[in-house]
Amino acid sequence: MSTSTTTSVVLESLDSSLWIRLNRPERRNAFDPEMCATIVDALHDANSYRSVVITGSGGSFCAGGSLGQLSEPTVPEMRKLYRSSLALFDAIRSCPRPVVAAVNGAAAGGGNELVVACDLAVAARSATFGQTGPRVGSSPVSGATNVMGVQIGEKRAKELSMLCRRYPAERAYEMGLVNEVVDDDALEQHVRALCREFEALSPRYLEITKISSNIWWNSARDSFSTGLGMLVQAIGSEDMTEGARAFLDKRKPQFPLPE
Template identity: 80%
Template structure:
């Protein structure tokens, strides 16, 4: 099974995440495949990222957190950062078509995209401290610019789930539509973008990356701290609790 499916729809490149057995959670190889597709998309007028039916993206695959390898985890962290950078460095607008749960790195994927349209059944939220990790590549920094610092800390620290309507009110997405209307709605967005100047859209996008670029050092520093925490009691307990579908029992702070 291919990790992603790509197709041309009019002037847009559609990238569909295709790992339904793990809710489209990505490992390093899958993140690399998405990045490669985005990096090769300059001939299109826009790019759409969505998932196979049932899920948008559950973020980074958590299976490796229970028995972590420093090399493997470093690769996952670096591939996540490359994915989000590819979205921001793509000269074309990138739209998240959120067709299901966007959790953890999947929520940060929405943060990284230029625009987002959500199906009414979609949900949003971070998972980091609940599963023995931290959302350092967007949720702890850039998301605060998008939805406000206090609300971003609520998402990042408390790991609650939010409906599509709540995400719209917060400013995390641009539009909410009925589930059956999602792809048609996103096509309308891509057609509207196709009528505009690609040159000046690129200039607009590059200029809008001010806050992303300012937070870039924060991403690198945060990932460095995550690397140092690989194999910690909190990481292993969080991952095992998630996979065993039970509340985590984290050790007391020392």
């Protein structure tokens, strides 16, 4: 096993797999543009591995994009965050190796969309899933409002995207959001065993199979760009700042009705 560590991302070589661990537990592993860039680079350099695993540290999987700057947003900062999030999801989909989400805790907002982007997902029994967009003054336009509908059905995807409820791992499995649910203390070993199955398979034809399966992702790609453009236009809106402040203050937001 070899390990490479940055402040916010830990890269480990386990067996024949590259493990990418989000390492900002103090903010539930919410990602920022720098974290996204590190992960994208790792995915682009994953050719020497048989598979890739994305997981979290400190008992959380990923809380999506970091909301710290949303209460006083600037257009350049927010555009950079939106673009880096999309670059991360695109890198997962274009990575020639299978990418597995090992969901070891809460997958919220963009963290849930991270699960949607991965090829396979295994959840710890204590993991939870859900979107946060309208609750925090945003919208999950990079997977949850489009591709997730293909994975779990349109009505269920709208339920997740619009109501911002939290779902236990077993319910996520029933909906088709994850492939398996295992006991918390068995997650890593189970995922390692899953990844060893890829060792008996042709990397060349796994890549063909994966890229061919991107038809729905590619079809939704224009929707991602359009949605992100709409989010950029809404930067600094009352709803964005109120949602972010309420989230940071741990209170219920008070969203006004539009005139």
